[in-house]
Amino acid sequence: MAGIGFELRKLFVKRGIIYSIRAYFFSTIVTAGPMILCIAMITVLQLLLSVLNVSFQEKQMFIASTIYSFIFSQIISGSFSLVISRYVSDKIYSRRADEIIPSLYGSLCICLILGGVSGALFYGLSPISFKIKSVSYILYILLIMVWIQAVYLSAMKDFKRIIKGFLYGISMIVISSFYWLKFHKGDEAFGLLLSMDIGFFIIAVSFFTYLKNSADGNNKGYFHLVKYLDKVPSLLFIGVFYNIAIYAHNFLFWINGLGVTVGNTYVYAPLYDVPTFYAFLATIPTMVFFTVEMETSFYTRYKAYYSSLSEDGDYESIKSAGEIMIKTLWEGLRKITGFQIVVSFLVIFCGTFIMPRVGITQSSIDIFYILVLGASVSSIMLIVMIILLYFENRRDALITSGIFFISNIIFTQVTIMLGMNFYGFGYFLSSLVSLVFALLRLNSFLKDLDYHTICTQQGLVDGENKMFSKLIDKFYKL
Numbered sequence: 001m002a003g004i005g006f007e008l009r010k011l012f013v014k015r016g017i018i019y020s021i022r023a024y025f026f027s028t029i030v031t032a033g034p035m036i037l038c039i040a041m042i043t044v045l046q047l048l049l050s051v052l053n054v055s056f057q058e059k060q061m062f063i064a065s066t067i068y069s070f071i072f073s074q075i076i077s078g079s080f081s082l083v084i085s086r087y088v089s090d091k092i093y094s095r096r097a098d099e100i101i102p103s104l105y106g107s108l109c110i111c112l113i114l115g116g117v118s119g120a121l122f123y124g125l126s127p128i129s130f131k132i133k134s135v136s137y138i139l140y141i142l143l144i145m146v147w148i149q150a151v152y153l154s155a156m157k158d159f160k161r162i163i164k165g166f167l168y169g170i171s172m173i174v175i176s177s178f179y180w181l182k183f184h185k186g187d188e189a190f191g192l193l194l195s196m197d198i199g200f201f202i203i204a205v206s207f208f209t210y211l212k213n214s215a216d217g218n219n220k221g222y223f224h225l226v227k228y229l230d231k232v233p234s235l236l237f238i239g240v241f242y243n244i245a246i247y248a249h250n251f252l253f254w255i256n257g258l259g260v261t262v263g264n265t266y267v268y269a270p271l272y273d274v275p276t277f278y279a280f281l282a283t284i285p286t287m288v289f290f291t292v293e294m295e296t297s298f299y300t301r302y303k304a305y306y307s308s309l310s311e312d313g314d315y316e317s318i319k320s321a322g323e324i325m326i327k328t329l330w331e332g333l334r335k336i337t338g339f340q341i342v343v344s345f346l347v348i349f350c351g352t353f354i355m356p357r358v359g360i361t362q363s364s365i366d367i368f369y370i371l372v373l374g375a376s377v378s379s380i381m382l383i384v385m386i387i388l389l390y391f392e393n394r395r396d397a398l399i400t401s402g403i404f405f406i407s408n409i410i411f412t413q414v415t416i417m418l419g420m421n422f423y424g425f426g427y428f429l430s431s432l433v434s435l436v437f438a439l440l441r442l443n444s445f446l447k448d449l450d451y452h453t454i455c456t457q458q459g460l461v462d463g464e465n466k467m468f469s470k471l472i473d474k475f476y477k478l
Contacts, residue, residue, distance in 0.1 A: 042066060042277075045177055045192055052181045054188045061128075061189040064266035065136040066196070067273070071247055073143035076115045078243035080107060081151045082235040082389075087228050088152060099224060100152070104211060106222035107148050115144045126265040135193040142200040149207035165206040173199030230466050234394040238385070241401035246378075248405065249412040249427045250276060256416050272423060274360060275368035282347040282372050283379040286340045290383050298332055301325035302390070326446050329387065337380060344376045363420065370424030378404075378431035384438040388445070396441040404434040 042063065049059050084107055091099050119140050123133045153162050173195050180191030229236055250273055253259060259269040305321040348369055355365050381404065388397040412426030 044174060048177060048181055049188065049192075054181065058188040060260075060262045061132065062192050064262040064268055065132065065139070065189065065193055067268060068266055069136060069140040069143055071250075072118075073115065073140055073147060075243045075247065076111050076118075077144050077147035077151070079236065079239040080111060080148070082239045083225065083229060083232065084148070084151045085154070086232060086235060087225050090228075101212060102222045103225040104149070104152055106225050107152075108145060109222070110226070111144050111148055112141065116141060123265075126263070128263040128265050131187075131190055132193070132263075135190060135197055138197045139193055139200065142197060142204055145204045146200055146207065149204065149211060152211055153207060161207070161210050165203045168206060169199040169203035171199075172202055232394065234398045238394070238398050238401045241398075241405040242382075242385075245401065245405040245408045245430075248408045249430075252409065252412045252416060253423075256413075258416070271361070271364055272367060275364045275371050275424075278351065278355070279347075279368055279371035279375045282340075282344050283375050285343050286336060286376070286379050287383075289339050290336055298325070298328055301328045322449055326449065329446070333380075333383070333387075336383060340376045340380060344372050348372050367424045370428055374424060374428035374431050377428065377435050381431055381435040381438055384435065384442055388438065388442060391445065391449070393441070393445050396438070396445065400434055400438040400441070403437055404430060407433050 045062070046059070049062070084103075087103060088100055091097060091103075119137050123137050126133060150162055176195035176198055177192050180195060181188060184191055250269070253269040253272045254267045258271065259267045261267050301321070301324050305318070305325045308318045308321045351365065351368055351372075355368065356362070360368075381400070385397045385400050388394075388400070408427060408430035410426075411429045415422040415424070415426040
């Protein structure tokens, strides 16, 4: 995500309400596209299921299949997203774009093997019908492909292509879903999942065709990306810890006997998962606000500081540029925090009136209030992690993601043992502890920014034993 705002600032050069709306729209899609897509898909299709009086069993099968596909595809692909973004950015900067498309093939190969094998084992042991298995598995695989391709498009700054691909796919999903539910009685879950397969296939083909034609792919270094991990191994672990931690509290509710089983295959906890789903709505405006306001205002100061370093500026000019940049950074974080507080209260206020009217129980609503606070704090924590990565302080970003992962598991398990009145507090406390740690480390790092930038490379967690390179060399020999 880091760096997206650098390019989006170009959208705000032109003044006027139309240009501002366009820029915020692009920012929203790029920043929170997968989350928005997930929320929009489930909401619209659930509405269709309710309006057309589809049976409860078919609804559950569709929702469970969709939830599992989205969650686990994002865990697989999201674990590599930071590495991919950094790799593509480096290749563009070094004018070696011919290595980008081959790395796409390698990334897809790795993620599809990991996801494909795990998905095959999961559905192979499932007693649900073969046709439901098939469309669910295909959806899961397609989502992995789409998320990986979207990372490449974002790194290459082609936001229009992301928007077009999503809109084409979404339109096809909605149209084909309505047609199936309207004219086919029975097998509604199969029909909706098939519709989603068609829509995401269109998105995947659209993305792949564009990426393939946008850069020279004659280079055969398909797995150079893996060798690149020796340079920045921490980015992989940051992605793994963070993406699993986001859903770890849900997983614990599933396995502690608090969930329901669908088709003797899927286990999920509607009491907790539904408010979690809606609580993350509170994070979307803040991430967009960060991308547009924080990064675009911070970029000028950031560039000025590092330009003064690279151009052999005198000590006073370097120090002055650094102080201005740090002041802008803290002002931006205060604005974002204030904005998130307002958004959180608005989401809670709206949820109090809307959620009971769509059939959500009071117990889930009470959990929702705490989860909104947890999601809000975790969004600020993510922003601080991104800022740490701006300054190449991958070590503290890695520790922050590790704390988030471990504390989320511990605190959530404790709150489950304490009972329903404490549900949601585990995620909130985990986010709060991780945020406090990240802020303390950022503050400490910025106090000695000149020293870290000029005299050391403290923030780096580089590999020394070339483990990933050796692994790929052995693979090539085979």
